[in-house]
Amino acid sequence: MPPAIEATGLTKSYGDVRVLDALDLHVAPGTVFALLGPNGAGKTTTVRILATLTTPDAGHARVAGHDVVTARSRVRRAISLTGQFAAVDEAQTGTENLWTAARLSGLSRPAATRRAAELLERFGLTEAGDRLTKTYSGGMRRRLDLAAGLVRDPGATEVMFLDEPTTGLDPRSRQELWQVVRELSAGGTTVFLTTQYLEEADRLADRIAVLGAGRTLAEGTPAELKARYAGHRLDVVAHDSESYLRLRTRAEPGAGPGPEAHTLGIPTDGSAAHVRELLDALDPERRDIARFTLHTATLDDVFLTLTADKEPSHV
Known part of the structure; x- marks a missing residue:
C-alpha cells in the first residue's frame, strides 16, 4: 500500500531562521507515528505543512495520496486536525460546538445530534453539554476540542493530526485519549502525533522520529531507538x-x-x-x-x- 504520509526535502524558513531543513518522512497507513523534539524543533511547522495550512519553501509532501500544495482540497477532505490550543466557541454550549462542527463536516442534522451526544459521553462532558464553554475549565475545553476533531465518521478520516493533544489534560483524560487513538489506528486511520510526553509516544507509537534543528535525528520503533541510542x-x-x-x-x-x-x-x-x-x-x-x-x-x-x-x- 502507498504511504499515508510521504515527505521529501521539506524546507521552511521564517525570515533568517530555517525551521525545517530538508526533512524526510514516511508513514505507513493505519499506524501511529509520533514526532518528538524540543521546543522550536519544527514539529508544529511540519504538521501545518502536512495539513495544508502552510506552504513549504522547498520539497514535496503527499498525504492520503494527494499533494499538499497542488491538491489541498483533496487532502483536507481526507484528514482531521487538532491543534495545540483548544479552539472552541465560548458563546456556544458544548453540545452546540460539537453539533456545529459535525454539520460543517457534512453530517445531516439528526446525525450531527447523535454524534455530538456520543462524543460528549465519550469525553465525560455529558453533564456539561448544556453549559456555555466559557464556564469550562481548561481541561474541559481541551477535551471538547479533541471531541470536535472526531465528529466525522472515523471511516472518512484517513489521516488524523494531533499536535500535542494531551497538553493540560489530567491523567484520566489522557488515558481516555490514548484509548481513542488506539481505536482509530485499529480501524485503519493513520494517526500523526506530536507530543512532549515521551511516555505517551512510547505507549502509542508504532514508529517515532526525533526532530532537531529541522532535521530527523533518528527514526525507528520505540524499542529500536532505546536499543540504538540508550541501551x-x-x-x-x-x-x-x-x-x-x-x-x-x-x-x-x-x-x-x-x-x-x-x-x-x-x-x-x-x-x-x-x-x-x-x-x-x-x-x-x-x-x-x-x-x-x-x-x-x-x-x-x-x-x-x-x-x-x-x-x-x-x-
Missing part, C-alpha cells in the same frame, strides 16, 4: 572513595560517573551473563561494590542523548 547501564555504588578509584581503574572505556556519589555507570547489554561478568571484573575480591542497579533505557534517555546539542529555532 542499558549498570550503576555500581562503591563503599567509599578508595573503592570508587579502584573500580574506575578496572572499568572498561565507556564507563563514567553515575547519578550519585561514588557511583560508576557501565554500558551493558542487560543480560544476566554480561552483568555477572562486569561485576566479577570490577570487583574480583568482592570488597569494593556496596550495591548495584541495572538501568533500563527509556525514551527520555533517547531524547536527551539525541537533542543534547540541538538549539531550538522556531515552533
Whole structure:
C-alpha cells in the first residue's frame, strides 16, 4: 500500500531562521507515528505543512495520496486536525460546538445530534453539554476540542493530526485519549502525533522520529531507538572513595560517573551473563561494590542523548 504520509526535502524558513531543513518522512497507513523534539524543533511547522495550512519553501509532501500544495482540497477532505490550543466557541454550549462542527463536516442534522451526544459521553462532558464553554475549565475545553476533531465518521478520516493533544489534560483524560487513538489506528486511520510526553509516544507509537534543528535525528520503533541510542547501564555504588578509584581503574572505556556519589555507570547489554561478568571484573575480591542497579533505557534517555546539542529555532 502507498504511504499515508510521504515527505521529501521539506524546507521552511521564517525570515533568517530555517525551521525545517530538508526533512524526510514516511508513514505507513493505519499506524501511529509520533514526532518528538524540543521546543522550536519544527514539529508544529511540519504538521501545518502536512495539513495544508502552510506552504513549504522547498520539497514535496503527499498525504492520503494527494499533494499538499497542488491538491489541498483533496487532502483536507481526507484528514482531521487538532491543534495545540483548544479552539472552541465560548458563546456556544458544548453540545452546540460539537453539533456545529459535525454539520460543517457534512453530517445531516439528526446525525450531527447523535454524534455530538456520543462524543460528549465519550469525553465525560455529558453533564456539561448544556453549559456555555466559557464556564469550562481548561481541561474541559481541551477535551471538547479533541471531541470536535472526531465528529466525522472515523471511516472518512484517513489521516488524523494531533499536535500535542494531551497538553493540560489530567491523567484520566489522557488515558481516555490514548484509548481513542488506539481505536482509530485499529480501524485503519493513520494517526500523526506530536507530543512532549515521551511516555505517551512510547505507549502509542508504532514508529517515532526525533526532530532537531529541522532535521530527523533518528527514526525507528520505540524499542529500536532505546536499543540504538540508550541501551542499558549498570550503576555500581562503591563503599567509599578508595573503592570508587579502584573500580574506575578496572572499568572498561565507556564507563563514567553515575547519578550519585561514588557511583560508576557501565554500558551493558542487560543480560544476566554480561552483568555477572562486569561485576566479577570490577570487583574480583568482592570488597569494593556496596550495591548495584541495572538501568533500563527509556525514551527520555533517547531524547536527551539525541537533542543534547540541538538549539531550538522556531515552533
